[in-house]
Amino acid sequence: MADDLDARNIVQKIQDLMRSNTSTARYTMQVQTPDWQRSIRFQSWDERIKKRFFIRVLSPRKEKDTAWLKSDKNLWMYLPKLERDIRIPASMMLSSWMGSDFTNDDLVKMDSVVADYNHRILSQDANSIRIESTAKPDAPVVWGKIIHAVDHNGIPLSDDYYDEHGMHIRHLAFSEVQTMDGRRIPTLWVMQPLNNVGKKTLLKLEEATFDKAIPEYIFTRANLRRASPH
Amino acid sequence: MIFSLAWRNVARSWQRSLVTIAAVATGLSALIFLWGFNDGVHNTMMRNLQQVIVGSVQIHHADFFKKSSLSRHMKLTPELQNALSKAQNSGQVKALSWRLETFALAAGNDVSEGLLLLGMDAKSEAKTTRIAEKVDQGRFLQAGDGPVCVLGATAARNLGVNLGDDVIFLSQDRFGALAADKFKLIGIISSGEMGIDRGLAIIPLNVLQNMLEMQGRYTRVVLQIAPDNLEAVTTLLRASLNHKDYEVLRWYDMYPMMKQWVDLENAFYYIFLGVVLLIVAAGIMNTVLMSMLERVREFGVMMALGCSRSVLAGMVIVESMILGALGVLLGLLIGLSLVAWFHSVGIDLSAEMDTIARFYIDPVVYTEIDADHLWQTAGSVMAAAIVAAFVPMWRVAKLQPVEAIHHV
């Protein structure tokens, strides 16, 4: 299917808005199920070009100072209770990240949304534009298509994920638009799997800075063992 | 009267009778010994599988065996409690134990590897399985143990850890949060079974439950049951547990390979049985025919004196039955003695086999025979003896008295 330039640009703009070459951010992630609820707060440093990231957990107390470092082709994890860092074999990734509805897929391939799909505008109305992104045949993505809903300012409203047979698998809703480091972005992301009613994951962006240089010491193993200042 | 006639005939030519009885006895005792060997090997193998770690029957959350995951776990619900009580009250359950397991990353000094983290309760496990015996360095878990672990030999080697070293296990708890803890390696298992030696780490059940926030939750109930009671207990459990929530699996539902092997070999044996039966039948037919041919004159006289053909025929049959019965009795005696002897002494085949750590097959075979194999065999030999008599009997029935008397 041919790429609609406008559609492609819009999707690209969403990516540019939500991502940057470097970013530091603080999030709260809440996982809700019919039986229980869990909340964790963490700080992340992300360097897209060099493919490195560092995450440190801030709360709850049980998991405070647990940290991950991806750098030099290795994934390290630090366990504060045991005062040990462990190298995680990349193929051994836990299937859902921290029990949430986000998968490794999301973690690893979030930036392929533009390149791996063909985009076209599906519909428009006064409030929003809907874009249909269909996966290219050789793209390493599990989805058949994604439908992005975006407002006329280029701020994403929702993403709907469909498998190849057209079955609606996930719904990601964006809301609570705020200004962060000069950008207007949604700060609340809610992922709802459609085969598991009652379970959902909320990701709240508390604070973020973009495209500021991140000091080298962040991406070192020594950094894993540091406690968070909060 | 037929019986006493028959008996007298048998006793009269006792040497010949003895030879035939001996032939039947040899055939039967050989067969019994063969079954003893066969059943000995098979039963030991099946027992090993059940007794070392798998158990006879396991209860899981529905679908757990094929799609194992921590979310498919069980709690001690009234339904489960009730089912287990019923099973235990029947007296047919020898022991049971509870387990919890999950997939985890094990980190040694420098190397990490994925394996199955299995929580066992030392006390009840000791009564249910013999996994503790497979520890060949250090020791197995004991009641009251804290964060200690037992690893398969290959896993320990891959991780580069020795007794006394620390191993970290990293997994996800019930809520998806990271669960990790440090354990001291106190025992190493060498079982000869790859699945255990390479991919298993055993820690105390309560420690694992706490680590995973799975207190009061389990993934398996393992029951040890004598083979004769297996089906009964399984039926009982299946009737007491809703199949939408629980699955009740026998060891061979989970690991069918062994049972299929045993079935195939038994099929082989039934063919042997057929062959030996034929040989024995031929032998008896021979004997009875011969003895009959000798006594043709005698039969002729008896018929002339008014003895009916049916009585004569009956006599021939009864003679065979007596020979057969005595042969079977003797055969049972010899055969069972052989089985009993080798059951206590064992047949040592290790000269012919390698000394690699063996899980399934023991080089020393202790014979034992399944009751139904025993009675099938004895019964068939007896039947063969009787059937073998039919030809001679038929010939007797056709005798003409005058010709018979003139027979030389």
Place this chain on the structure above:
Amino acid sequence: MFRIYMRLGLRNLLLYPMRTGLTVVGLAVGIAALTFLSAMNNGWLQNMKANFVLTQMGHVQVHAKGFEKSRRISDYMHATSEVDKALQNMPHIQAWTHRIRVSGLASAAGANASVLVSGIEPENEKKVSRLYGFVQQGEWLRKADKRGVLLGDVLAERLSVGLGDKVVLMAASPEGDIASEVFRVRGLIHSGVLDVDNLLALVPISMARDWLGLGLEGAATDVVIRADAFTSVDGIVKNLKQRLDTHDFEVLRWQEIDPMAEQWTMFADVYTWIVLLVVIIVVLAEVLNTMLMSMYDRVREFGLMAALGTGQGQLFAMVVCETLVLVAMGGVLGFVLGAAASLYFAEYGLNLSQYATAFSFMYMSPIVYPELTLNGCARILIAAMVGAVLAGIYPAWKASRLNPAAAMREV
């Protein structure tokens, strides 16, 4: 003299056609059964060994040194040309193929699962292993189809995918990068072994190389070799170890790769001996039975012969020879029958599936092809002859010890 005894023996036997006939039949059945069952056991054993080895493992495997233990993709062979060259002109090699093995993660829209990926050469693989025969739905991989994947059926079920669906495979390259590629399910494999059906994903090796960044065309983790016979394996291994640098490569025979396979086959072998022994005993007993009986019958005859001057030794020899002739007749007949049955079923196969339920386990086929070996036949014939002589001794001894006068008085 011997010939006379044989002729006498034969004549004596023929005098009592019914009795001799029955005994010969009994013997023939015994020997036929022995021959046939021994051939069947042999065939079954070979079948099983072949299944173990040819389903996936191969007779011999060559890896980069340390791979079997570590199973890490970083321990891969950068070039297999050295191995290929060594194998090119080696005798007793039937076929070989290359594979790349790596463990990874399979993702589909609905679910994820751990997998063991095997990058294979579709055409060569068919010549070496039998995986091809286990494709239950769909079809085997085609070399040109770069993105085809075959999944174990249980795995496919867990991922909720069917034929034609997308699956993304993710694994770590030797450098540690996570690489993923999309594939389409072309076929489902059912082997009956849960570990295989639950974990196996087959892709073309060229794609695996690209995907994992192994670059060069010769890269592989395994060279899997099929020998022309089990007896050639040791020779091949020795040959390879001489030609290849053992610092770089490791050469493993099938027994070392899966010790369990060897346990089973070795044991089955020992089993046979015991069974054969027992059947021989039974046959012996039968022969003894008949000979003794005929002895009792011919007491007068022997007495007469003794009275007429036949020496003890001669009587002894005569009876033993008679036994020999008897066994020879039964034995030859039996052997011919047994061999015929073996050869017939070797062609058409003997279907035992009604005796054992659900043969879904891949190492055992319910259809057995007996295999007659020269070794096996020789063993049986010699055993039969020895048995015959042994069986003849007691009756012969009794015959020779008869008191002529008393004997002739017997009625």
